Amino acid sequence: MNDEQQKLLKKLNRRTRFTQFLAWLALFFTMVGIAAGYKNWLRIHEKAKANVVSVTKIESELPKLAQKERLIALEKEINDNFKGNKTHLDAAMLELRNIQDSTQHIAETVYTQVESLTKQQETITKIQTPTMNDWSLGEVHFLLQTGLQLFNLKQDQSGAINAFKLADALLVERASIDYLPLRKQISKDIASIKQYAAIDTSDLSQKIDVLLAQLEPVVTPEKEAEKAEELISTGESKKQAIQKNVSLVSRVKTTINNAVVIRKENKTLQAEMDNEEKERLYQLLSLRLETLRLLLLQGDNANYHQQVKRIISLIKNYYPAEASGKLLEQLATLDKANLAPILPDVSNSLKLLEKQMLNPTIIKDN
Numbered sequence: 001m002n003d004e005q006q007k008l009l010k011k012l013n014r015r016t017r018f019t020q021f022l023a024w025l026a027l028f029f030t031m032v033g034i035a036a037g038y039k040n041w042l043r044i045h046e047k048a049k050a051n052v053v054s055v056t057k058i059e060s061e062l063p064k065l066a067q068k069e070r071l072i073a074l075e076k077e078i079n080d081n082f083k084g085n086k087t088h089l090d091a092a093m094l095e096l097r098n099i100q101d102s103t104q105h106i107a108e109t110v111y112t113q114v115e116s117l118t119k120q121q122e123t124i125t126k127i128q129t130p131t132m133n134d135w136s137l138g139e140v141h142f143l144l145q146t147g148l149q150l151f152n153l154k155q156d157q158s159g160a161i162n163a164f165k166l167a168d169a170l171l172v173e174r175a176s177i178d179y180l181p182l183r184k185q186i187s188k189d190i191a192s193i194k195q196y197a198a199i200d201t202s203d204l205s206q207k208i209d210v211l212l213a214q215l216e217p218v219v220t221p222e223k224e225a226e227k228a229e230e231l232i233s234t235g236e237s238k239k240q241a242i243q244k245n246v247s248l249v250s251r252v253k254t255t256i257n258n259a260v261v262i263r264k265e266n267k268t269l270q271a272e273m274d275n276e277e278k279e280r281l282y283q284l285l286s287l288r289l290e291t292l293r294l295l296l297l298q299g300d301n302a303n304y305h306q307q308v309k310r311i312i313s314l315i316k317n318y319y320p321a322e323a324s325g326k327l328l329e330q331l332a333t334l335d336k337a338n339l340a341p342i343l344p345d346v347s348n349s350l351k352l353l354e355k356q357m358l359n360p361t362i363i364k365d366n
Helices: 003-125 135-154 157-174 177-195 201-214 221-233 238-243 248-259 275-298 301-318 321-335 348-358
Strands: none
């Protein structure tokens, strides 16, 4: 082959390789385009699936949205009703405030109204100025004095209040303005009597009864055992016959053991007492408690507390701690009672009436 043919073959080979390169390059770009298209298709497919799911959710939420709208409408209706009720309540509260203010005004002016009414009644009836010889004022004086005595001497609250109220009723019948300060003072004295805390003797007497029930004499197990031993020792038994034949050493040991007696120093006196002594202790405590009840009914405050202290001393000395705890607590409650409380002074109305009876021109307003 000449040189021209070889050159031609080389040129053809180069062109062939270039053509193959172009073909492979076109195939490569084709594959790249196919891959990109497939990826794009997959993305579109995923979006389509997501859209289908979203549509499904929207379809499922549509009934709920309808219910939500109903709830919103119901909430709006409730709010409107609440606003209406609030407006009505505010109006009612305003009316109640007006009623309260008017009632307070009436309460503040009631004394003025009573004074004007008594002035009119005084003008109509033309009652004369009271004197010491006025028998009706003497009756009022007697009632006030009786109520004062009932309260100071007997602490009879109900009787004293009734007496003061009767005296006030007589003053009302007189319908005189001069007695308004006196009626006001009587009302103050009645309030003082009502606020006085009287001694509840019935309750204290019941507590004494409870103490008496708890102080019954008790026979201890040790004393019962001693009684049982005494009953056994009255007859001769087989065991006692055998014990007579024990050895001399055993008898000596028994004698020594019986000679040694161990006593607890903190043993109560009641544990050392026999049943007869306990019975006498019970009778002594019962007598002291009954005396305490008598002092309570008499209102003797000093001797009452002294008697309580004596009973406490007996309980502490003759009863164990576990048995005396509740008893001492009840006695401490009884010891707190004051049979001579300070009585309030309710004699101001009587003093004011006596001043007016002696000098009719005096009108004292407390």
